[in-house]
Amino acid sequence: MAMLTVNHISHTYFSQEVATEALRDIHFSVAHGEFVSILGASGCGKSTLLSIMAGLLEPTVGDIVVEGNSQSMSIGYMLQQDYLFPWKTIEENVMLGLKLLKHEEAQAKQTAQQLLDAVGLPNVEKKYPRQLSGGMRQRVALARTLAVNPKILLLDEPFSALDYKSKLKLEDLVCAMLKSYEKTAILVTHDIGEAIAMSDRIILMSAKPGTIHKIFDVPQQLAALTPFEARTHASYGAFFQSVWKELESLEHSTSS
Numbered sequence: 001m002a003m004l005t006v007n008h009i010s011h012t013y014f015s016q017e018v019a020t021e022a023l024r025d026i027h028f029s030v031a032h033g034e035f036v037s038i039l040g041a042s043g044c045g046k047s048t049l050l051s052i053m054a055g056l057l058e059p060t061v062g063d064i065v066v067e068g069n070s071q072s073m074s075i076g077y078m079l080q081q082d083y084l085f086p087w088k089t090i091e092e093n094v095m096l097g098l099k100l101l102k103h104e105e106a107q108a109k110q111t112a113q114q115l116l117d118a119v120g121l122p123n124v125e126k127k128y129p130r131q132l133s134g135g136m137r138q139r140v141a142l143a144r145t146l147a148v149n150p151k152i153l154l155l156d157e158p159f160s161a162l163d164y165k166s167k168l169k170l171e172d173l174v175c176a177m178l179k180s181y182e183k184t185a186i187l188v189t190h191d192i193g194e195a196i197a198m199s200d201r202i203i204l205m206s207a208k209p210g211t212i213h214k215i216f217d218v219p220q221q222l223a224a225l226t227p228f229e230a231r232t233h234a235s236y237g238a239f240f241q242s243v244w245k246e247l248e249s250l251e252h253s254t255s256s
């Protein structure tokens with residue numbers, strides 16, 4: 001059974017008597033452990049779809065089915081900004097969700113420490129977010145997300161505020177962590193390279209209204225590699241070009 005099904009979702013915003021059709025009949029499933037990217041130009045409805053998948057926005061038509069349940073309870077997020085609480089230590093930030101779920105303090109501390117070790121930050125637990133770099137803070141955000149053991153991670157351009165080297169390193173770390181914790185992930189991005197390097201499948205969206213234009217299976221020889229290895233593999237360029245061409249044709253068809 002699919003881990004998540006986006007079940008014929010359509011969404012129209014109504015504001016001040018103006019209707020904007022943001023999404024039309026979006027339908028796809030994501031398997032357990034799969035990494036799917038949603039790629040598209042600005043305004044194609046990525047954020048709207050993400051908000052619906054997260055359960056933050058009720059779609060006009062359709063629903064989200066998570067592993068057989070019609071609810072999006074088991075979803076964690078990693079966003080562009082880390083949203084760490086500046087007045088809390090790193091350890092307290094990672095433990096936050098566990099405390100809300102009423103986990104025992106000692107157990108929560110142990111989980112936080114294990115995850116901080118796993119994301120390569122073994123000695124920062126008593127520091128505050130302002131004492132860490134942007135890349136380190138995003139690693140803390142990843143640890144905090146994984147701490148509550150969500151079934152599915154929604155990643156909303158989580159590397160876009162980072163310098164290029166930190167971004168590539170974090171891509172590798174996120175994929176390694178997701179693999180070792182057997183998580184399912186959906187990444188929203190407008191970065192073709194990132195989508196290719198990280199995903200098993202890429203859903204390319206067109207705009208006005210947002211629809212699924214095409215779904216690419218990332219070639220196995222790339223999908224099996226780490227993101228950095230994929231970016232530097234001989235077949236990366238040809239696949240990049242085929243996705244790029246499709247994106248270009250979309251832009252021409254919407255601007256003509």
Ligand SMILES: Nc1ncnc2c1ncn2[C@@H]1O[C@H](COP(=O)(O)OP(=O)(O)OP(=O)(O)O)[C@@H](O)[C@H]1O
Nearest residue numbers: 013014015020022041042043044045046047048049
């Ligand atoms: N609250 C809202 N009220 C009215 N229209 C909205 C609202 N939010 C988004 N829209 C419209 O819905 C469409 C899809 O917007 P959305 O933000 O989901 O796209 P996006 O692909 O995430 O864009 P970006 O990459 O720029 O964030 C756009 O036409 C946008 O103007």
